[in-house]
Amino acid sequence: MGQTGDTAPIAELLDERQHLLNVARWMLGNGRVAEDAVTETYRRWYTLTDKQRTGITDPRIWLTKSTGTICLARLSVPERPLPNPEGKGPDAGTEFDPALTEEISDVLLNALDALSPTERAAFVLNDVFAMPPQTVADIVGRTPHECAELADRARRSLRISRAHPTTPREHDKIVRAVRQACVTTDPAHLVSLLSPHATAFFDGGGKIRALTRPVHGSEQVTRVLLTLLAPRPHTTLHLSSANGRAAIVVRHNDQVAAVISFDIADHHVTHVWAVLNPDKLRSWNRPHLPSGGSDRSDGHGPRDV
Numbered sequence: 001m002g003q004t005g006d007t008a009p010i011a012e013l014l015d016e017r018q019h020l021l022n023v024a025r026w027m028l029g030n031g032r033v034a035e036d037a038v039t040e041t042y043r044r045w046y047t048l049t050d051k052q053r054t055g056i057t058d059p060r061i062w063l064t065k066s067t068g069t070i071c072l073a074r075l076s077v078p079e080r081p082l083p084n085p086e087g088k089g090p091d092a093g094t095e096f097d098p099a100l101t102e103e104i105s106d107v108l109l110n111a112l113d114a115l116s117p118t119e120r121a122a123f124v125l126n127d128v129f130a131m132p133p134q135t136v137a138d139i140v141g142r143t144p145h146e147c148a149e150l151a152d153r154a155r156r157s158l159r160i161s162r163a164h165p166t167t168p169r170e171h172d173k174i175v176r177a178v179r180q181a182c183v184t185t186d187p188a189h190l191v192s193l194l195s196p197h198a199t200a201f202f203d204g205g206g207k208i209r210a211l212t213r214p215v216h217g218s219e220q221v222t223r224v225l226l227t228l229l230a231p232r233p234h235t236t237l238h239l240s241s242a243n244g245r246a247a248i249v250v251r252h253n254d255q256v257a258a259v260i261s262f263d264i265a266d267h268h269v270t271h272v273w274a275v276l277n278p279d280k281l282r283s284w285n286r287p288h289l290p291s292g293g294s295d296r297s298d299g300h301g302p303r304d305v
Contacts, residue, residue, distance in 0.1 A: 016060050020067045026124045027071035029109040037074065041067045061135065068125060068139035075117035108158075108273075111201060111214060115154050122147045123154035158199075166264045172239075172246040174264050179237050179248050182229045187222050194218035195268040200225070205277030221272060228258075228274070249284070256284040 020041060024034035044066055045053070056062045112120050118140055125136045126147065133144035140147050166174070174193060181190035200221045204210025215224050229237060229250065235257075240249040242261055250258040259281065263271035275281065 020063055023064060023067050023129060024071050026128055027121060028074060029113060033074065037067055037070045040070050065135065065139055068121065072117060072121045072139060075120060111158055115157060119150050119154040122150035126151040166267060168245060171264050174269065175246040175262055176239060178269065179239055182225060183237055185226055187226060190222045191218050193269055194221055195270045198269055200272035200274065202274045203277050205279055207278055208276050210276050256281050259284065
């Protein structure tokens with residue numbers, strides 16, 4: 001690409017930094033601490049000699065390994081700072097993509113705190129970022145086989161299946177059926193749409209009285225969903241596109257009160273991700289732009305399907 005030394009297109013440099021921040025945030029779950037880890041990564045880069053840096057064929061891989069190693073070391077410190085009950089760190093200085101993908105990720109980030117440092121690292125690096133097994137092993141300090149076992153143990157703890165997801169069309173069809181079962185308060189139908197091992201996560205951000213622990217099992221998830229979405233005046237359930245897939249958007253008095261997204265595999269819902277935190281729903285409640293403006297149909301705002 002004709003790059004010289006540390007010079008590269010600015011878009012690549014910014015993308016590289018965001019990638020490192022994403023890795024650090026998934027591993028540490030805290031914006032400020034993630035920022036500190038990435039700062040330390042670049043500090044280590046610049047302590048290398050010019051000859052050492054020139055000998056690194058892929059700086060992004062080197063930086064990612066360094067970030068992962070730094071994060072794993074910080075995970076192993078019991079008194080590491082954790083997000084406060086509102087889901088924010090000591091400061092909210094690090095900005096992340098506000099798309100629904102990141103909003104749902106916040107729910108999973110909280111669940112990851114139950115894992116051991118090595119389980120969390122192996123799961124995040126393997127399942128979230130799909131890093132090569134040897135790269136994961138280099139960061140975690142175990143063999144590739146041991147890392148695979150750690151990631152599998154983490155999946156079992158989080159009750160996450162590796163089954164192949166359904167097609168977008170099938171996904172949307174099942175979400176429509178879930179919405180209909182909720183609208184008509186049909187527990188039998190809703191149970192039939194859920195995997196027996198379905199798990200639901202609820203993110204109220206400490207600003208609305210929502211469940212703080214995951215709910216496991218099709219019958220329990222059904223009971224919670226039907227309670228949460230019980231018919232009330234001025235409350236409606238819509239189907240909207242969230243990152244290209246159907247999600248249930250709950251509106252109360254014309255304001256979005258919740259966005260509920262679903263993971264579906266083998267024709268059944270495996271995971272329910274309910275975002276009720278009003279801070280994370282701001283993009284869904286922004287006034288419509290005037291004619292000619294963007295309709296925000298890229299996952300940052302509602303779009304009926």
